[in-house]
Every structure is written in structure tokens, then in C-alpha cells.
Amino acid sequence: DQQVKQNSPSLSVQEGRISILNCDYTNSMFDYFLWYKKYPAEGPTFLISISSIKDKNEDGRFTVFLNKSAKHLSLHIVPSQPGDSAVYFCAASARRSNYQLIWGAGTKLIIKP
Amino acid sequence: DSGVTQTPKHLITATGQRVTLRCSPRSGDLSVYWYQQSLDQGLQFLIQYYNGEERAKGNILERFSAQQFPDLHSELNLSSLELGDSALYFCASSEGEAYNEQFFGPGTRLTVL
Numbered sequence: 001d002q003q004v005k006q007n008s009p010s011l012s013v014q015e016g017r018i019s020i021l022n023c024d025y026t027n028s029m030f031d032y033f034l035w036y037k038k039y040p041a042e043g044p045t046f047l048i049s050i051s052s053i054k055d056k057n058e059d060g061r062f063t064v065f066l067n068k069s070a071k072h073l074s075l076h077i078v079p080s081q082p083g084d085s086a087v088y089f090c091a092a093s094a095r096r097s098n099y100q101l102i103w104g105a106g107t108k109l110i111i112k113p
Numbered sequence: 114d115s116g117v118t119q120t121p122k123h124l125i126t127a128t129g130q131r132v133t134l135r136c137s138p139r140s141g142d143l144s145v146y147w148y149q150q151s152l153d154q155g156l157q158f159l160i161q162y163y164n165g166e167e168r169a170k171g172n173i174l175e176r177f178s179a180q181q182f183p184d185l186h187s188e189l190n191l192s193s194l195e196l197g198d199s200a201l202y203f204c205a206s207s208e209g210e211a212y213n214e215q216f217f218g219p220g221t222r223l224t225v226l
Contacts, residue, residue: 004155034214043115043203043217044156089155099211100169103155 003027004092006104014112019077021107023090026071030092032099035064035075038087038106047088048075077109085111116140117218119204125224131192134221138185138206144168145187146215147179150201162187163210194225 005024013019023033031052036044050057050064050073057064063076077084087106093099116139126132138145147159149172158171162181173179176194181187191198201222205215 006155036217041219043117043205043219045115045217046214049214091156100158100161100171101156101215103157105155 002105003030004090004102004104006088006090006107008107009105010108010110012110012112013080015082016079019075019080019084019109019111021075021077021088021090021109023073023075023104024071025073025092027092027094027102028071029094029096030102031095032093033064033066033073034091034093034101035062036089036091038089044089080109080111082111082113085109115216115218117204117206117216119202119218119221121221122219123222123224125226126194127226128194128196130194130225131190132194132223134189134191134202134204134223136187136189136204136206136218138187138204139216142206142208142216143185144207144210145181145185146205146207147173147187147189148203148205150203150220151197152200156203159189168210191223196225199223199225 034049035047037047038044066073089106090104091101118137143164146161148156159173161169179189201220203220205217207215
């Protein structure tokens, strides 16, 4: 049972436009959500996170939105840059599970020049 | 550079064999986590150690075991290897016991022939 789903295996976006990556979850106990970015031949790197008490968190070009009623979160990248081409993983955790991270399968983002 | 090191980078072995993967966490981090990423899959949490003690177990097979040594480095032992064990194995570390922000190593690519 996949508790965290990233339904788009890949996404192609023009440079300078907005990239929107989506993530759905099924476990209502999740209360912390993270996005990680992964380049080939490297480990994932932490990008941005959001607690369930918020519906938006912004860090520079990156904004994460959380819709608890829909059990959906999204990562917006504005404007998209060539260096943003990578695989993006959504992860979720719950305090009652000592914040064990449950990961989505990832979305490969390709920024076209 | 996350500060987490993993060796070896690549490992090719045969079915039935045993291998050991090694991880050195970031300086000051007490928690080490092991993950498995199979082709086109998300990261599967295997096990966590905190300051030398096992803290949490995920989807780790009985053929796999891990330990964390007094100097905080960790080893993941994989035995009776099967073709399906071919994957990327990541180690991550964090300062505390909870999972939230983890720093990943570059991974070890294991190929079982």
C-alpha cells in the first residue's frame, strides 16, 4: 500500500516558467512533509518542508502548498532554471511513528531551455 | 557535499554472496539511516541507529543486518544475495533521533549477477 504517491513519473517545463510537482498521501496521521531533490549519482538533498499546521511554506523560488482536506501537497518552482532538472521526492512523516519518512517514487523534472 | 560518506561506490557480486556497505555520518550526527532504492522506486527505509543502538526498523529483510560502531560509523551487511537485491543503497544521517531532516550520502550501487 503506497501511502505517498507521486503520480507523474516525469514533467517537462520551459525555462522561466512555473514547475508544479504534485504529491498525494493516504495516511491522515502524517503531520510533516518534505521535498528532496536528487541529481544522478548523488544522494537526495533536502529542499523544503511543511508542517501540517501550515498550508504554505516559501523559500526563495520554492513554495510548498499543503491541502490537508484533499491530502495533497505540491511544490512550486518559480521561475524554473536548468539547474532544477532533477528527480524530486516527496516524503511524509508522523509524530506517532517517530517521524519515520515514507517516500514517494519521485518525479523527474526536465527544464527545457 | 552532504558530509556523509559511503563506500564502496559500486559493488558487483554473485548470488549467494555476502557484502558489507559502509557509511560515515556527518560530524556530530548521532543517527544513521539505511535506505534501499530499487529501479524506478522510491526510497525504502531499512533501519535506523541512534548513538549505537537500533532505533527503528523498516522493510529490512532477515538476510540483512546493520550495526553502528562507537565512532558512529555504520555498516549494512547483506547476505545470501539474490538478483532482486540489486539496488542503490543510501545512508543518511541526522543530528537527533527524529527523522525529519536527513543528509544523504552518494549511495552504493549493488549489482548481483
